[in-house]
Amino acid sequence: MSFLKFLGLSSHGKSARIARERLQIVLSHQRADGGDEDFLPKLRNELITVISKYVKIEAEQINVQLQRSGSYSVLELNIMLPTHAHDGEVIIAD
Amino acid sequence: MGKSESKIIVVTSGKGGVGKTTTSAAVGAELANRGYKTVVVDFDIGLRNLDLIMGCERRVIFDFVNVIQNDANLSQALIKDKRVENLYVLPASQTRDKDALTKEGVERVLADLQKEFDFIVCDSPAGIEKGALMALYFADEAIVVSNPEISSVRDSDRIIGVLNSRSRRSEQGKEIKKHLLITRYAQARVNRGEMLSVEDVQEILAIPLLGIIPESPNVLNASNRGIPVTLDTPSDAKRAYQQAVARLLGEASSDDKSWISKIFAGIQLFNRSPV
Numbered sequence: 001m002s003f004l005k006f007l008g009l010s011s012h013g014k015s016a017r018i019a020r021e022r023l024q025i026v027l028s029h030q031r032a033d034g035g036d037e038d039f040l041p042k043l044r045n046e047l048i049t050v051i052s053k054y055v056k057i058e059a060e061q062i063n064v065q066l067q068r069s070g071s072y073s074v075l076e077l078n079i080m081l082p083t084h085a086h087d088g089e090v091i092i093a094d
Numbered sequence: 095m096g097k098s099e100s101k102i103i104v105v106t107s108g109k110g111g112v113g114k115t116t117t118s119a120a121v122g123a124e125l126a127n128r129g130y131k132t133v134v135v136d137f138d139i140g141l142r143n144l145d146l147i148m149g150c151e152r153r154v155i156f157d158f159v160n161v162i163q164n165d166a167n168l169s170q171a172l173i174k175d176k177r178v179e180n181l182y183v184l185p186a187s188q189t190r191d192k193d194a195l196t197k198e199g200v201e202r203v204l205a206d207l208q209k210e211f212d213f214i215v216c217d218s219p220a221g222i223e224k225g226a227l228m229a230l231y232f233a234d235e236a237i238v239v240s241n242p243e244i245s246s247v248r249d250s251d252r253i254i255g256v257l258n259s260r261s262r263r264s265e266q267g268k269e270i271k272k273h274l275l276i277t278r279y280a281q282a283r284v285n286r287g288e289m290l291s292v293e294d295v296q297e298i299l300a301i302p303l304l305g306i307i308p309e310s311p312n313v314l315n316a317s318n319r320g321i322p323v324t325l326d327t328p329s330d331a332k333r334a335y336q337q338a339v340a341r342l343l344g345e346a347s348s349d350d351k352s353w354i355s356k357i358f359a360g361i362q363l364f365n366r367s368p369v
Contacts (some may be wrong), residue, residue, distance in 0.1 A: 014287065015287065015288050016284070016287045016288055016289055016290050016291070016294070017287065019243075019244045019290055019294075020290060020294050020298075022244060023244050023247055023248060023290075023298055024298065026248060027248065027251050027298065030248070030251065030252065031251075031255075039259060
């Protein structure tokens with residue numbers, strides 16, 4: 001029994017680790033959903049508006065995520081530009 | 095002309111029953127003990143309990159909502175503690191609903207309190223609805239109370255998100271200083287792998303640790319008698335709250351490792367008896 005506990009294999013001994021793992025999963029979803037970082041949808045829309053002034057872009061080409069880790073947060077912006085956009089050309093929609 | 099260093103501190107958690115009111119009373123009383131003029135404000139409109147924990151329930155005549163609605167002035171509603179100089183309570187209304195708290199009203203009352211007090215401790219209700227949002231909106235700093243238990247930690251994470259996006263400081267683009275206070279901690283159960291450890295909770299929530307309050311029968315004993323833990327007889331919980339307040343005031347040693355290990359050493363001693 002005590003040997004099992006030492007290995008972390010007894011049912012009691014496992015529960016804190018299970019709690020930690022379940023929390024990490026549920027919080028990654030909670031944070032990805034925006035949680036209460038409720039400026040993210042607005043930020044995304046404004047980014048689309050600004051970028052659309054210069055480059056034709058679809059809403060789904062912008063991905064905005066906020067991830068908290070350690071003592072800082074990372075705002076991750078992923079913007080897929082159409083080809084040639086880096087030349088500063090304005091792409092006209094067909 | 096306000097007190098230049100007047101600070102508004104919200105005690106919040108998201109989840110109910112984790113020790114917000116116990117913490118508000120203990121922290122408020124300890125600040126007053128140290129000579130800071132302190133008021134503890136109950137934001138739990140309709141379900142007031144701070145008066146009971148502070149032992150002044152029979153002295154409530156006017157309340158926070160009366161002051162907001164100009165039915166009474168602050169000096170009529172504030173209850174002066176009989177044990178400690180400098181300690182006051184502003185009780186919540188028992189009868190009204192949480193919509194009685196308007197942003198303008200709360201702002202005016204807090205501004206008036208800031209003229210008189212060094213510290214305004216706002217005891218938040220549970221949840222993330224109006225009462226809780228009002229309690230945290232004007233805060234300069236937040237004490238996030240969490241039990242080492244999954245639902246409490248999850249709700250604390252939510253409330254940290256709310257502090258970061260829906261407080262006045264966040265709207266002004268400033269940071270709201272957040273402190274993690276872990277309550278009802280049982281080192282023996284952590285050692286057996288049955289309870290999330292301080293490191294687990296801190297790693298997940300990622301805000302600085304203010305203190306660890308051990309699970310202790312003294313806390314219920316104190317609330318039974320209406321005595322804030324920090325005004326009660328010596329106990330491990332009292333000592334832990336005193337250390338947390340020292341840290342809140344920036345008094346504790348800068349070496350985080352040493353104070354954490356000291357607390358752990360204390361908890362270990364108390365947990366030596368078989369559970």
